Amino acid sequence: MMKRKVAIVALAQSKYESSKKTLSLGEMIWEVVEKILRETGLKFEAQAGDKPRTVIDKIVSCSEDYWQGRTISDCFYHLEMGALGMSVTKVAGDGASAVYHGAVNILSGKHNVVLVIAWRKESETIGSIVENAAFDPIYLRPLGIDFLMAAGMQANQYLHKYGITEDQCAEVVVKNRQNAFSNPYAQEPLELSIADVMDSKMLSYPIKALDCKPVSDGACALVLANEEAAKDLTSNPIWIAGMGNCYDSHYPGDRDLSDCESLQMAAQKAYEMAGITDPFRDIDVAEISECYSYQELLWMEGLGICGRGEGGEFVRDGITRIGGKLPVNPSGGVLSGNPSGVAGMIRVGEAYLQLSGQADKRQIPDAGTALAHGCYGPNGQSHCVVILNR
């Protein structure tokens, strides 16, 4: 289906922190962009004698005005992005969608090398107020609902329908926070027991404090390149083999929240493109956006990694641990601290590190195919799935 090839050739991440007080947003963005430029030798402007394919010719940024409290919020960071004179666009959503957009810019034949950047400082605003504004203003918003409350409803329905236990959700937290010890960019690695998670403060039944991701600041940038440019830029390109994204409907009552139809659709598109027929067999490592612990289980089911209602047993049996048959979130995942909106791009980035053998202590040996997943909106209303190949 894809008439051209798109590779990921470079990645830069912030050290994710609960509050990056010492860096302005612009400085935080420049930190990752500068690293990309330094490590790849890429430029924004061609000098005489340069090959056009070693010059960035498109920038896709990913941020949301609401989190910055000002309209057209990306226009203040053009210097840090290197945007002047460039072809630039902005995706207002999750970073995985921005990667998707950047890949399309290459697949169209219009661009050779695309810089994709996502950023967010969650510490500088109150997330629940922002999230409340994502619900329709007529029926849902006046209820005061935010993403955490919506997630409580989804978790309830999912746990009830399939007999998933709160303990099993806690297993996800224990695993991911443990994995984070091997990821130098992870925000908050923790040595936890199931009891620690179960005893943490109840926030929105059945979701407890440790079932949630912490507030997080950071930026992530990666470079996409077409086949020719990729060969010039690296000896170790990682290819996008398939991708898909999909919207669900808005009103929680219109959806079976314990199902995730849009994720199934997004995955199906990506699998078809990548020629994956049995995701559990074909995928070596997965990075999944779990803002809440139950979501790792539910999203695995939507992705077809396990059967419906099997997510709980799957994690309990250790299949998704580092060393298991299909490690999920060896990076520590979103639960160990990633800014929402950037999270999906970090998943793609971590999958890239795994396949290119740059994942350090969290490296899954011989990983050949990786899945990255991003989502946004209440209860994962929009999903994006990216399959990478070595």
Added chain:
Amino acid sequence: MTERIAIIGVGQTEFKSKWPEISEVEMLNMAAKRALENAGMTIKDIDAVFIGNMELFEGNYQVDMWLTEGSGAYLKSGMKIQTGGSTGSSICTTLFDHAATGMFRAVMGIGFEKQDEGSSDASLRSISEDTFFDIANGGRGAGPSMSEMALDLLERKSVTEEQIARLRVQASENASKNPHAHLRKKVTVEDVMNSPYLIPPLRLLHMCPTSVGACAMIVAPESTTGKICPNPAWVEDWVTIHGGIQPPVGHLGTYLSKSELGPLWAYGVEQASLKLYKRCGIKNPRKEIDVIEVYNMSSWHEAEWYERMHICETNGAGKLIEEGATALDGDIPVNPSGGVVVTNAIGASAMQRMAEAAIQIRNEGGERQVPGVETAFAVTAGGDSYSAAALFRKSLS
């Protein structure tokens, strides 16, 4: 080789100041249905839906979520694109790129704004250059940079205030023929010259209104177009150029027009136009293009853009206006729709420029149709300074 693509459907709502009786969902749905009808399609034929607006203007975060109820995005691919005033054209280039991959049968984009449900002015004040100085002082919004451009045009004797008034009259005449324009009342040169100052020399009638409305567009690769559309507007090529930085240390006294990039957004409009002309082999735009749609946030901008699009010489905008060259019956009609100065539902505005270019190519312009359009050009600006430009043809060689 890039897949050949075309705009095969356009749908616009009416545009007005206030539209309390419908919701954003209903408004998007109206535009989407009209685009589908125009293309002879149903929503089942669409593989992806992209929307865009200024999310703080209406106070809806991730509004693509709620709007799946009306946009047709349910169980389809898509995302939200948001680049300020150029949002609509950024959606267009997203549509063009998606269609050109050959991976989609057809894709739809919807740009919209419902400014009666929020305060655009309060929101725009937040784009003052920096949070520490300007916003703390109340913010300066979009107006000052626009009056700077106007002053610059006057200082270098490119135009007179009366010529600018004539441009506004021309816009009102075109708007009176366009059922989708917002300010459709005909105005006179005196009306314009006597309208109150906003920030001198910028007057109320020089400036775009705050509008409510939506515009939808359907784009498809040749494999689809050939089957269903006898009258496609082929998109020969498209570019985006970022044309200017909000000066990070500039405060209230900064005169952008004195910087080497010229007035805000001018560099982007010029570079996007020139790059596209070069790629499409256009050497004399005034002769080789039949109609132009440009993002004229004020009548002063329209004059500036004439020079930046190279349809006249530097300091030649006034002469071009005197010749009547850009009127509907001129040799290079600009904004047969009336343009942004008469209709500005921000997220829709930049898309409407490309949509109107397609309408003119497809000979669907009704009373405002320019006869015999073979080649149309659209260029946009605004907000983020992302100037997108595209060239449309009745037939591709």
